Amino acid sequence: MSELFANYLAVVAMVLFGIGFGNLLLQKNLIKKIIGLNIMDTAVYLFLASMGYISGRLAPIITDGDTDARKYVNPIPSGLVLTGIVVSVSVTALMLALTIRLYRRYRTLDIDEITLLARQEHNE
Amino acid sequence: MSRIRKNYENSFARHFLDFVKGDKPLPEEDHVAEWKSRVAEVKENERTENANYIEITEPEAYDAAHGSDMAGVRLFRKIYYILAVFMCLMIIGMLIMNVAYMPRFGATYTPMNNEVAERYLEDGSEETGVVNTVTGMILQYRAFDTFGETNVLFVAACSVMILLFHKTEPPMRADGRKRKKKSGKKAPAAETEVAPEVAAASENAPAAAETSLSCVWPQSTAVEDPGTAPDVILQAVARVVVPMIFLFGLYILLNGHLSPGGGFSGGAVIGAGLILYNAAYGFRATRKFFDEKVYDIIKVGSLCLYALIIAYYLFTGANGISSVVPLGKLGNILSSGLILPINLLVGLEVACTMYAFYALFRRGTF
Numbered sequence: 306m307s308e309l310f311a312n313y314l315a316v317v318a319m320v321l322f323g324i325g326f327g328n329l330l331l332q333k334n335l336i337k338k339i340i341g342l343n344i345m346d347t348a349v350y351l352f353l354a355s356m357g358y359i360s361g362r363l364a365p366i367i368t369d370g371d372t373d374a375r376k377y378v379n380p381i382p383s384g385l386v387l388t389g390i391v392v393s394v395s396v397t398a399l400m401l402a403l404t405i406r407l408y409r410r411y412r413t414l415d416i417d418e419i420t421l422l423a424r425q426e427h428n429e
Numbered sequence: 430m431s432r433i434r435k436n437y438e439n440s441f442a443r444h445f446l447d448f449v450k451g452d453k454p455l456p457e458e459d460h461v462a463e464w465k466s467r468v469a470e471v472k473e474n475e476r477t478e479n480a481n482y483i484e485i486t487e488p489e490a491y492d493a494a495h496g497s498d499m500a501g502v503r504l505f506r507k508i509y510y511i512l513a514v515f516m517c518l519m520i521i522g523m524l525i526m527n528v529a530y531m532p533r534f535g536a537t538y539t540p541m542n543n544e545v546a547e548r549y550l551e552d553g554s555e556e557t558g559v560v561n562t563v564t565g566m567i568l569q570y571r572a573f574d575t576f577g578e579t580n581v582l583f584v585a586a587c588s589v590m591i592l593l594f595h596k597t598e599p600p601m602r603a604d605g606r607k608r609k610k611k612s613g614k615k616a617p618a619a620e621t622e623v624a625p626e627v628a629a630a631s632e633n634a635p636a637a638a639e640t641s642l643s644c645v646w647p648q649s650t651a652v653e654d655p656g657t658a659p660d661v662i663l664q665a666v667a668r669v670v671v672p673m674i675f676l677f678g679l680y681i682l683l684n685g686h687l688s689p690g691g692g693f694s695g696g697a698v699i700g701a702g703l704i705l706y707n708a709a710y711g712f713r714a715t716r717k718f719f720d721e722k723v724y725d726i727i728k729v730g731s732l733c734l735y736a737l738i739i740a741y742y743l744f745t746g747a748n749g750i751s752s753v754v755p756l757g758k759l760g761n762i763l764s765s766g767l768i769l770p771i772n773l774l775v776g777l778e779v780a781c782t783m784y785a786f787y788a789l790f791r792r793g794t795f
Contacts, residue, residue: 309525312534316525323521330513334451359542360535365562366688367554370759374550379542380562381549384574387567387693391578395585398786402592405790415451 314355321348335404335414339397346393350386357382558756558765559686568691568768575771576739579778583732586782593789660709667709674702678780685772686765692772696779703784712792719784721795728781731774738767738774 328341557565682695757764
């Protein structure tokens, strides 16, 4: 139990992940679903970035020519987060573009309505 | 369970909960009702005029599902909500259970801190010539990865363009008036003549009329013509802030290898500056220096140049030749070989992509 308090960042990241996933499943509005997916992405970045921290050390920018690896934080998770952010931006943009097209076609942002209308059109 | 009080249907709590769930609107004030009637009138105009181009379907099926008692649908919805909440709680619970087996936050000897990180930190500044280890890692040791990311941004911008891009002018202005043709016809006769001309012009581009849907939002007409309703505060602020944003973005780009920064963050800041300029001064002013041609050249050109640099890396790496480009002195701006050009190219690409997303969402063209 004390480890959960020590790794509080990972716990918060997982709670955020669950909240985002719940948003994705339970909301009817398309924009709110997209926001839920963004929350899940943010949770993953928080988790990844917290993995690289070593207490008592500095950011991995070499100062004064001192290349001792025992003075700096692990730089690798930051690179992974960078990739993740770019992917999240691209996926969100594509989802929003699809939402705009869906809205112009069906005049509603409710996923249940859109499904019913699409099925009705398909049956005709 | 508590009892519902007698006047629950008309109480504020019920109205508020319905508003949150999205079923019914709040009790409206006067200006909202007037705006809604205007929206309905504009929609009606739009529907009659664009009836050849777009189909507007009425949501009758939804009312049928909600109004009558389709008990199957309701039961499914209840089961779905309960199962979704249960699954989310299970996921959170299982993940938190796994946190107990993870190493402590900030510990030194974790499986994450292995010899790869040591190599990057110890030999990074000599081999790559950068002071910022993360930039050296993503642009030298893992350069192919970053090239893939830039490709992802490019493909995302292309797919958004496929979905939302059109080239012809929309038939209506943002405030509902018809757009006059630029061939110089006189204004009084334009009302009835414009509609068939516009119809003829837009027949070969049926998606063009869809952008007239921007008129259902009661926003300023500053999309095309800021002269009609300029936003004074925004323009005054943008006049001061936008040059500083560009300067700051350029600083972040150039300092990617010396301090936290680099291509992606600098590009995002420059893109934000472009978006602010566009929001303040309208599309006509932005098109003077950033129209579709400039966008195409910058985006495709920066990605192709980046690909050439990656090809050079692969060639020298595969054949064991050392790179021709000198590494320079550690800590200078003009150091670190090809990393500074790569940062600039990535920054331009990201800025173009951010502005493209904004412009395509807002209007469909640049």
